[in-house]
Amino acid sequence: MNIKVWDLATRLFHWALVILIGFAWWSFEAGHLDWHKKAGSVVAGLMVFRVWWGLFGGSTARFSQFVRGPKAVYDYVFKGKKSGIGHNPLGAVSVIALLLIIAAVIAFGLFAIDTDGLESGPFSNLISYDQGRLASHLHGLAFKALEALVVLHILAIGFYSLVKKQPLITAMITGKKPAQDGEDGLKPANLWALLIGLILGCATAYGLIILSA
Amino acid sequence: MKLRLKPAYIIACAIGLVATSALALDLASVAHDRKANMKTMGGAMKAINEQLKSATPDLGIIKAQAAKLDAGAHLMADQFPEGSGLKVDPKSEALDTIWSDKAKFKQISDDYVKAASNLNIVAQAGNASALPNAYHDVGQACKACHTQFKKRDEH
Numbered sequence: 001m002n003i004k005v006w007d008l009a010t011r012l013f014h015w016a017l018v019i020l021i022g023f024a025w026w027s028f029e030a031g032h033l034d035w036h037k038k039a040g041s042v043v044a045g046l047m048v049f050r051v052w053w054g055l056f057g058g059s060t061a062r063f064s065q066f067v068r069g070p071k072a073v074y075d076y077v078f079k080g081k082k083s084g085i086g087h088n089p090l091g092a093v094s095v096i097a098l099l100l101i102i103a104a105v106i107a108f109g110l111f112a113i114d115t116d117g118l119e120s121g122p123f124s125n126l127i128s129y130d131q132g133r134l135a136s137h138l139h140g141l142a143f144k145a146l147e148a149l150v151v152l153h154i155l156a157i158g159f160y161s162l163v164k165k166q167p168l169i170t171a172m173i174t175g176k177k178p179a180q181d182g183e184d185g186l187k188p189a190n191l192w193a194l195l196i197g198l199i200l201g202c203a204t205a206y207g208l209i210i211l212s213a
Numbered sequence: 214m215k216l217r218l219k220p221a222y223i224i225a226c227a228i229g230l231v232a233t234s235a236l237a238l239d240l241a242s243v244a245h246d247r248k249a250n251m252k253t254m255g256g257a258m259k260a261i262n263e264q265l266k267s268a269t270p271d272l273g274i275i276k277a278q279a280a281k282l283d284a285g286a287h288l289m290a291d292q293f294p295e296g297s298g299l300k301v302d303p304k305s306e307a308l309d310t311i312w313s314d315k316a317k318f319k320q321i322s323d324d325y326v327k328a329a330s331n332l333n334i335v336a337q338a339g340n341a342s343a344l345p346n347a348y349h350d351v352g353q354a355c356k357a358c359h360t361q362f363k364k365r366d367e368h
Contacts, residue, residue: 115363116355117258125263129256 002176003185005085007058009194011175013050017043021102025143033119037212044106045205049197050099056193060086060186067092085183094153101146108139110208122211240294241301247292248302250285257282258355261332261348272339279329279336282351286329289322306364318362325354 006014024039054063066087075081076089087095110121113132124132160166171177257278264270264278298307311318332347 113255113259115255115359116352117255117260117262118352118355120259120262124259129252129259132259133252133255 001179003085003179003183004175005060005171005177005186006175007061007186007188008175009049009053009057009189009197010061011172013046013053014172017046017102020046021146033114037119037121038209040106040109041208041212042205043102044110044208045201045203047099047103047106048204049201052193052197052200053189056197057189058186059188061189067096085177085186091156094149094156098146098149098153101142101149104142105139105146108135108142110135112136112139122208240297243292243294244297244302244305244307247289247297247307248305250288250292254282254285257285258352265345265348270341272336272341275344276336276339279333283329283333286326289326293318293322308362308364311362318358321354321358321361325351325358328354 020039020043024036024043027033027035027039050061053061056062059065066089068089072081072083072089073093076083083089110123111127111132112135113120113124113129114136115133117129120132121135124135127135157168160168167177260278261275261282264272264275293307293311295312298305298309298311328347328350332344332351335343335347
């Protein structure tokens, strides 16, 4: 029997993030900075939504449910302690690291300026050209760190899928996984929480798109 | 005989060393000044861009920055002597093609100087409607040269 582990919002967030970060990377490489800034703005909106969803979303998306201390990580990794549905304690560390580094990429991008002083993040007018160039440099460094984390993320999924035989990718697409003894599905969020989260996310994305135009 | 020549060799070597290191120092300072000039011009581009995007652009700022840009552009002709790239500055982003394809570099940097002069003329005349295009042309000229002759900006 299957149980539900990821709500639709969490899954859509995840895959939208994959597509948009990929698109942001490509648009920069191809020199389409206007598209790069739009993609970044939408990623920022997604991140605002995710933080909201981490507070008021479905049970498996909530930080209070999946962020555990170092002891829980130790027990999970070395003692094989069961962790319930959703992110395991080690995976939770990876999720938080990914979210933080994406936040850093966005934060630096908001202030970044290109070498010609032509293209710039929406808040670069608050700082000098030199500071903007530094922000641009840090934006790139943070992205390199993100690339490393993404590689680690994919390797970990490969390990769980192939070695531990847990269909993680299927779960992130369908939201469901085979139930183990005593496991219940996620507790879904309220509709109002979803609506407010969507409004906050869209407002952020829209605002940043307007500001960076 | 050999012994008597030795001091002469030493002096010759010393002069040679001093001369080459003075030259290298000179090239290094040119590279340093060039970098500073590029930053000044980048800052001017940023400042003008902000005014052009603003709902209430300050023509005074645009005039001052356009003048700065024009002056910087005219300095560039003397700021790319051969050997002032990676040889004297390991962090230099000036590619060797600047000196291996001098004709192309000259043409493309002349285009930039022209565009910067034009922007300054338009700005000083207070010709607000022509400013965006003039600015755009300078930007394209910056890019054209950087794409070919500057180490690719990784971020």
